[in-house]
Amino acid sequence: MASNERTAEILKGLHDAVVEYEEDDAIKMANAAVEEGVDAFEAIMGGLAKGMETVGDLYARQEYFVPELLLCADALYAGLDILRPHLPKKTTAQTKKIMLGVVEGDIHDIGKNLIKVMFDAAGWEVIDLGADVKIERFAEEQKINGAQVVGLSALMTTSMLAMPKIIKMLRATDPNVHVLVGGAPLNLDIAMSYGADDYGDNAGEAVAKAEKMLQAA
Numbered sequence: 619m620a621s622n623e624r625t626a627e628i629l630k631g632l633h634d635a636v637v638e639y640e641e642d643d644a645i646k647m648a649n650a651a652v653e654e655g656v657d658a659f660e661a662i663m664g665g666l667a668k669g670m671e672t673v674g675d676l677y678a679r680q681e682y683f684v685p686e687l688l689l690c691a692d693a694l695y696a697g698l699d700i701l702r703p704h705l706p707k708k709t710t711a712q713t714k715k716i717m718l719g720v721v722e723g724d725i726h727d728i729g730k731n732l733i734k735v736m737f738d739a740a741g742w743e744v745i746d747l748g749a750d751v752k753i754e755r756f757a758e759e760q761k762i763n764g765a766q767v768v769g770l771s772a773l774m775t776t777s778m779l780a781m782p783k784i785i786k787m788l789r790a791t792d793p794n795v796h797v798l799v800g801g802a803p804l805n806l807d808i809a810m811s812y813g814a815d816d817y818g819d820n821a822g823e824a825v826a827k828a829e830k831m832l833q834a835a
């Protein structure tokens with residue numbers, strides 16, 4: 619078990635590896651996290667995902683551009699591949715199914731992929747439609763797979779406008795479906811105005827919110 623100081627050092631190492639797009643360092647620090655007993659969830663959220671947040675700030679300040687963002691994402695995924703199997707895996711008797719997708723016009727899928735990892739670890743069956751998913755496809759697929767929860771992701775103020783249409787179609791085919799939305803430009807008020815059941819701010823929160831939806835059902 620790493621000391622608090624060492625844990626902080628490893629988290630910073632993961633953060634910096636993403637920001638400096640050093641894939642080798644991300645692998646090295648992720649292995650250190652595993653070997654030294656740093657909680658995998660903390661390493662992913664407090665290290666890798668936090669690094670991507672800093673990258674977002676650098677992009678906003680025009681210090682980083684699209685090529686850097688892609689390299690940073692590669693470093694994040696290299697670390698994630700190592701940490702993912704070490705998330706405590708829950709098994710449940712109940713069949714819990716979530717269908718995830720990034721809405722049409724939007725290719726930002728890093729957040730959605732983190733969400734997927736967390737649901738998988740929490741014992742949910744995850745159907746991943748990917749990114750830039752056509753509006754009609756959500757309801758079509760949900761009709762086939764019967765997911766109790768649908769998670770919609772959007773990272774752009776333009777693409778998130780597809781959400782109310784998708785939610786309307788989902789409810790028309792299955793009035794009992796639960797819809798959880800997330801992504802940086804959203805918040806609870808917007809989620810409610812779109813007709814969603816709830817909004818999740820991050821990957822950890824997403825699972826808790828979806829579990830609550832099934833309990834209430």
Ligand code: B12
Pocket residue numbers: 667670671673674675677678684685687688691723724725726727728729730732733768769770771772773774775776798799800801802803817818819820821822823824
């Ligand atoms: C990385 C990135 C990219 C990468 C994406 C790589 C990939 N495969 O995902 C690339 C380089 C491809 C890219 C492209 C573009 N990007 Co970009 N990109 C970003 C950046 C810097 C980070 C996004 C990210 O990965 N964050 C890290 C993850 C972990 O966080 P997250 O996505 O927010 O997800 C968390 C939560 O939001 C939540 N969550 C997310 N989804 C869901 C879903 C559910 C159900 C729940 C419960 C929770 C949840 O949980 C996640 C994990 O904790 C953001 C800036 C920012 N601050 O967000 C801009 C940003 C999103 N991009 C932007 C833009 C403009 C573009 C481009 C148009 C640029 C261009 N000129 O080509 C294109 C768009 C292409 C398209 N059609 O989609 C703008 C959007 C502005 C707007 N309109 O709102 C932003 C905000 C940058 C800015 N400040 O201008 N981008």
